Amino acid sequence: MxxxxxxxxxxxxxxxxxxxxxxxxxxxxxxxxxxxxxxxxxxxxxxxxxxSGRGTVYSHSEIRVPAEAFKESAPYTVGIIELEEGPKVEGHIIDNGKKVEIGTKVKTAFRKMYTDGEEGLIHYHFKFIPE
Amino acid sequence: MAGIVGYGAYVPRMRIKVEEIARVWNEDAESIKKGLSITEKSVPSMDEDAATIAVEAARNALSHSGINPKEIGAVYVGSESHPYAVKPTATIVAQAIGAGTSLTAADLEFACKAGTAGIQMLMGMTDSSMIKYGITIGSDTSQGRPGDALEYTASAGGAALVIGKEKSECIAEILATASYTTDTPDFWRREGANFPSHGGRFTGEPGYFKHIVHASKLLFEKTGFKPSDFTYAVFHQPNGKFPKNAAKLLGFTEKQIEIGLLTPLIGNTYSGASMLGLCAVLDNAVPGERILVTSFGSGAGSDSFAIEVTEGINEKRGRAVKISTMIKDKQYIDYAQYLKNRNSITKR
Incomplete structure (x- = not known):
């Protein structure tokens, strides 16, 4: 812990x-x-x-066989986002009803990523959301 | 005089309709919709909680205010669904909005009015020049026991206000505030319990109405204002019906409360409710208009505010997403998905 x-x-x-x-x-x-x-x-x-937290989808994939920490939320989308500033960042892409494809513009949102069991820490993290 | 420098809100986009909950419990949706004056409620996603909602609302409020977050001297988060029993939501918010470390922060809890208690604290701190700006947030992912009447209304959402005292930076002045507080056991949740309990009909007259009416009347006495001096009124909204009755008791018209009454569309966002209603009014208000806001928290108490919109609102208009836009952006879910989102069913 x-x-x-x-x-x-x-x-x-x-x-x-x-x-x-x-x-x-x-x-x-x-x-x-x-x-x-x-x-x-x-x-x-x-x-x-x-x-800035803004960027475009460089690549994306739907995860159907998730890691243990994300078993409740599968299927979910992850992607590589090319930030406006240049770096490419891996991250979860939130389903907000908008289609995700290469070139889709995204921004960051503040979300819960996973928890350390019932009594451990809650891990908050940026995720990306289509604009 | 303390005023609002910026405001922002956040409403999760998932919704469940009254019909869907009533279907599961074999209840008459039409009579529930009529009785509670509500059509649907917001539901948090699995990765949203009172902290994430508070952060999103606070970030929107900061964008709207245009201030440097390093100049924030106090962060208060009012909620009855803080993610941790011990470890503040306020520190998560402070770090996530880029505030500095030379600040005071605390979580507040007073059922549905903890966020407005934060407004009063910040009014004192800014008026006395103890801090330059403070931010108070009301945020909740409220709980309703499956099958309980609360399940139709207990929803999720939040709102944030940046409070300061420089008139040139404010979008509205807070002219006065008054509170009315008693020890009334109308609604509670014991430590470790997953769902709240309530006194049924007892929550109405001795709880909600008594406190809303007394606090509003105390404000009238303090300021000399009467209902017709306000363009808008926002009352805490546990359902769609109570605020309409409170307005009638105090002498307000339905038109005065129309814009700030959001519960029929998103449910009762608890600590967020009256502050979200205020944000919806501010989205539409013009300089010179007055707004009455009276919150209510079970247990019980009400905070009432007389707010006057200033010229600054025109300059900052459009900087943050409008509340009506958030409300329209929605995705319906069924009861099974609702249970999963609320962590009531889990995968082995």
Whole structure:
């Protein structure tokens, strides 16, 4: 349980607000966060940067054989979203009645992702929702 | 003087109709629809709870307000369905809206009026310059025991208000507030219980009506206003019928409460109910119009507010999704899906 708390705590900014990294030197943005810029190597000057949460569907798939944590919600859609800022991010895509296809514009929503059993932590996370 | 700097709301898009619930329990849908004056209610998705609803409403309120979230000095979340018994919803909201760490935060609980208690707390804190801005949210995924009359109305939704005191930033001034509180056992849920219990008809006269009427009259005495001085009135709305009767008792017309009466379309969103009604009115109000809002929380108490819309509302109009748009965006589900969404049936 202690491990779950620490791991969750470290990721809160990324999970709630899509906070990634930006290299101050070349302007390249990353999600998830990383310490070293692929372009600048040892000269990296990395800053935390909140992504807009808007992007387009780069690829998507319907999950019918889910992981244990998501067994109640199958079938559900996951996708790779190309953010406006450039990084590609994996995420759940919420069914809001709109068709999901490559190129569909999406934005983030704040949702419950899974819980650590009946008494453990509730893990909140961004998901994507078609606009 | 404290005022509203921005507002926002969130209503889950799933709905269940009265007919579908009545079908399962072999009840007469038409008489229930007539008796409660309700047609359908909102239902949270499996991945929505009072915290996610509070975050979405607060994010909408922040977009509408245009303020820097780092300048928020207090976050209060009123709910009777906080996801944790111990661990605040307010800290989740504060982090998710990008507020700083130099703030005070707390969860409030007073049945359906915890969110409006937050308005009063923030009025004092902003008026005294203790903080620049505060945000209060009423958010619930309310529970109704299967087969109980509450099952037809207990729904999900939330609303958030950013409170400040700079007149140039406000969309409405809060002219006055008054409260009426007694120890009345009309509705309760014990620690660890999944569903609330209530006193049946006892919830009406000694509960809802007594407190709504007294708090509103106290506000009239304090301000000198009478019902005709208000363009709109919003009362807590446990069903579609009670607020109409309360309006009549106090001397308001049906037209005055029409825009803020949302329960017939989305059910009783508990802590969100009167604040969502206010948001719907603000979507339509113009500068100079006055709004009376009187909440009610079982247990029991009412908070009443006299609000006057200011010029600032025109500048911020259209920055957030309108309540009517949220209400129209819906997907109907059947009773089995409803039980699954409410975690009443689970997969082995």
């Amino acid at each position: 202690e491990k779950a708390s620490a791991g969750m705590w470290r990721k809160i900014d990324s999970r709630y607000n899509l906070v990634g990294s930006m290299c101050e030197r070349c302007g390249t943005k990353y999600f998830p966060q990383r310490a070293i810029c692929r372009n600048c190597g040892k000269d990296t000057k990395m800053l935390h940067r909140k992504m």
